Amino acid sequence: MFNWAVIFLIIAIIAGVLGLTGIAGTSANIAWILFVVGLIIAIIFYVIGRRPPPV
Numbered sequence: 001m002f003n004w005a006v007i008f009l010i011i012a013i014i015a016g017v018l019g020l021t022g023i024a025g026t027s028a029n030i031a032w033i034l035f036v037v038g039l040i041i042a043i044i045f046y047v048i049g050r051r052p053p054p055v
Helices: 002-018 021-049
Strands: none
Touching (some): 002 021
16 A cells, blocks of 8 residues: 555656656645545554454
8 A cells, every 4th residue: 555655656756757747746636645544444454453462
């Protein structure tokens, strides 16, 4: 998830430098959404992993 976020962030930066504002904005939004989703999933897995094993 974080890999895709970084890829879209790089695309947004390159598109912004080239003046393609529509593509840059869309790519930045996608990168932000993927980052937040990846962070939420990482937190969920962290919390699940801290439970004691079932008896």
